[in-house]
Amino acid sequence: TSSQPTFDTTIKRRKTRPVKVGNVTIGGGYPVVVQSMINEDTLDIDGSVAGIRRLHEIGCEIVRVTVPSMAHAKALAEIKQKLIKTYQDVPIVADVHHNGLKIAVEVSKHIEKVRINPGLYVFEKPNVNRTEYTKAEFDEIGDKIRETLEPLVVSLRDQGKSMRIGVNHGSLAERMLFTYGDTPEGMVESAIEFIRICESLDFRNLVISMKASRVPVMLAAYRLIAKRMDELGMDYPLHLGVTEAGDGEYGRIKSTAGIATLLADGIGDTIRVSLTEAPEKEIPVCYSILQALGLRKTMVEYVACPSCGRTLFNLEEVLHKVREATKHLTGLDIAVMGCIVNGPGEMADADYGYVGKTPGYISLYRGREEIKKVPEDKGVEELINLIKGDERWVEP
Template identity: 90%
Template sequence: MQTIEQPIAPREDKLLDTTIHRRKTRAVKVGNVTIGGNNPVVVQSMINEDTLDIDGSVAGIRRLHEIGCEIVRVTVPSMAHARALAEIKQKLADTYQPVPLVADVHHNGMKIALEVAKHVDKVRINPGLYVFEKPKGDRTEYTETEFKEIGAKIKETLEPLVISLRDQGKAMRIGVNHGSLAERMLFTYGDTPEGMVESALEFIKICESLDFKNLIISLKASRVPVMLSAYRLMVKKMDELGMDYPLHLGVTEAGDGEYGRIKSTAGIGTLLAEGIGDTIRVSLTEAPEKEIPVCYSILQALGLRKTMVEYVACPSCGRTLFNLEEVLHKVREATKHLTGLDIAVMGCIVNGPGEMADADYGYVGRQPGFISLYRGREEIRKVPEEQGVEQLIQLIKDDGRWVDP
């Protein structure tokens, strides 16, 4: 019998697909880490120590790396800072291990960039600041000739750095910021995502003309809607131009505390859910170490990386048979060092087994004073509540999935 294809089927399949399909990008090596390709989304941060403080910088880089930061950025505002990176890199190798390093270069930084390119794995430049354009107070537009002349000057200034990175097999991040677009981009495109994208494309095309494609692109803004629009437009333009560069996601100057985390998650998480993004940095006005758990929580929530236990817990209601908040805290404290597990803590038997169906292990209120422990959907044992956490740990041990903290 001939099957007639229903027009609605593809849409239904798409709606039922729970997998995030990441945009295909080229693989770009940064030290011993690879961004893009089929590699996991990479986590980055930046130390806040003065790079001239060798010992302090080494300690800051090591602290970040030890808690899961895979690439660390440092700032290089002067030649002295650039040269200090040679010592930092060597001291890391001697006292710890090599860590992929990125140097941030701003403000007419050609000489600094050339020096620092000898010592780091990637150089980040901001197109709006790399070549200074002296503003004219009475300007109303840029002529096509002026635009091209400045573009030629940019290429002349950028070329030595591109050649150095290309010949060393190192990488560059073209990092556009909404708040620091070049004057001619502002005059031509306005303070818009389009201006951000055109700024990035100008630098990309210069690099491509020199046969250099070890590029990562970022288009950060402090306002989430601007950031989202810029990255989406960048993907559209790259697809039209046959470009496949990986993208570095971030909401710049997100602030601190709960709102800074929510703001970063709203921007980064939205794009990752659309398959956009290959490396992320959460920018908080706090110690850099505070950024890493947020990054991993975003990736874990989207199912892009599994780096910690996933806890499933009901919100509590009148049927709850124990202090849910207290028990969840105890379970978390006992098991938070594990990786790759889903553990459910459910207050009653009504919703418990169904709502926690995808969990590896379940802790469910069975009756007053007693809880049931589950492996998947199967009830394994009923134990007194005071033994619940201890018996949960024993069940995980029995299955060979426990590791000591």
């Protein structure tokens, strides 16, 4: 009981409705869901089953699969059955491409969620001389879209399944482009049009995405759709991602810049980090973003100083050793500090501290309390003993 003022630093998430995708729920205050996409050909049944399983085992909670043809839709039915028989019922999203309404209706019978891209529902013929659409022309195409979409919406609605309306900046329909420009507004209008069609058919199991490969465009589009939906009383969860983020360090930073910025503002209920690497590489990045923001805690949080001239041991090496020994534990915060010059508060109230004391010696802390001083070569071993003594250790 302290009389010190406190400040609540937890992120206040935008209120959204819960949307069920099989046994996983997106939105409704549930933990932010991690998803990715396999890159096997869906016609390769065993390869796809293995790919989905591999992703699911490392924490991908919903797996997306591409379905470009009727043969792929039928293959997905087999993939799903095989997963249930040989592993478990992983929630699957089918990515269905343009002119794919029949495919979408077929695949909706076999999996939990269908992703469509409004930009690919094109009825206008690209016309190089045209510069605008009249309202009548605009609405006429809207009616055609509604008619086309209805069987899919009804199928998903009647089965209690869900849909992602996935707008992409790079593929807006021509009439949206001419009316709103190649802008976040055009992306938002495109999504709202599809949401209205679904609502008019009493279907609300919707998740919305507004992906772009440029982070500022993506940020603007997601912020605008969140604002517009709030104004319109629409509470659909948002799926966040930066498309074509690339690979390596910059791909990760670019994805994080977009995804984390929105999550910090309370926007976003499910995320995908798109890397030009094996999809398994995306999952740890997703969990790291969520952990850094305090939205989900799935691994040990390490607090470590950057080291400086005062550092009493090889900090990089020791942090690596501590991490290797403790990374399988969950829910712990462990600090590794070169010295205690600024006091134990610098350890951000970690559960345990490993701190340089005098040359050749380490101090081990539990919270802010110094527990014992040990020779450096016994440091990691004694840290483990301390954690074991507190009954917070589990064998790897």
